[in-house]
Amino acid sequence: MCGRTSCHLAVEVLTRACAYRDRRGQQRLPEWRHPEKYCPSYNKSPQSSSPVLLSRLHFEKVPLGKGRRCVVLADGFYEWQRCQVTSQRQPYFIYFPQIKTEKSGSVGVADSPENWEKVWDNWRLLTMAGIFDCWEPPEGGDVLYSYTIITVDSCKGLSDIHPRMPAILDGEEAVSKWLDFGEVSTREALKLIHPTENITFHPVSSVVNNSRNNSPECLAPVNLVVKKELKASGSSQRMLQWLATKSPKKEDSKTPKKEESDVPQWSSQFLQKSSLPTKRGTAGLLEQWLKREKEEEPVAKRPYSQ
Secondary structure (H helix, E strand, C coil), X not given: CCCEEEECCCHHHHHHHCCEECCCCCEECCCXXXXXXXXXXXXXXXXXXXXXXXEHHHHXXXXXXXXXXXXXXXXXXXXXXXXXXXXXXXXXXXXCCCCCCCHHHHHHHCCCHHHHHHHHHCCCCEEEEEEEEEECCCCCCCCEEEEEECEEECCCCCCCCCCXXXXXXXXXXXXXXXXXXXXXXXXXXXXXXXXXXXXXXXXXXXXXXXXXXXXXXXXXXXXXXXXXXXXXXXXXXXXXXXXXXXXXXXXXXXXXXXXXXXXXXXXXHHCCCCCCCCCCHHHHHHHHXXXXXXXXXXXXXXXXXX
């Protein structure tokens, strides 16, 4: 479940996208730890390094093993729906609905690296609840960090694609509470773990099936064969407009631009019901983690960092 994600933003852009307000209401940026290990990609596999938010307390007052709550960041994630008739799998890209802001109002004319960054300064990253662990080699060396994304039953909108979905933290307050193991108990934090309907998606090309493929084509919407004309949602239109821009690192002058009439159209009403059984592989891990949480009293609240 949620084994493939997209997180292609550069380090400095990703940092700005994770800005938050501290107790005094001042906007702050998280601090990177080992940014050199982060490799942006449109098609990240489970074994690759991904950006994860942790409480600052893990690096100041308490051992890294305490608390164990983290937030996994991504543009969105991929899921595959199996067709009951042909047994083929159709991939979908799933992400937060995007709200048009003053800066992103120029998304349609983002034809330069400067405008491209402005667009993604306003793109809302997907924030998924997770738990982490760290392992120190007995013979010494670098500490190995690992994480798992907590999953829940799919919301109504995604149930036709897959029976499970990530536990998505919707909003800065939810993210802060999940990370703040010092003042927010495990019992209270678990109230944040539930399906959310605030999600959107579109079908993408099978090029994403191979994790070695790393290009904007992985995210590009495709037009499924349907029997009636459909209209793309506002969020999907903005995704299309963003994909039409050129990445400063992967510019290809030979790629022709799509005309407005080429915008694909789709709708979730034509999805076929999945017959896959519910997977609960994460449940056992979560139960083990909860048992380890019965320990010393929480410490004072501190701003979280990456």
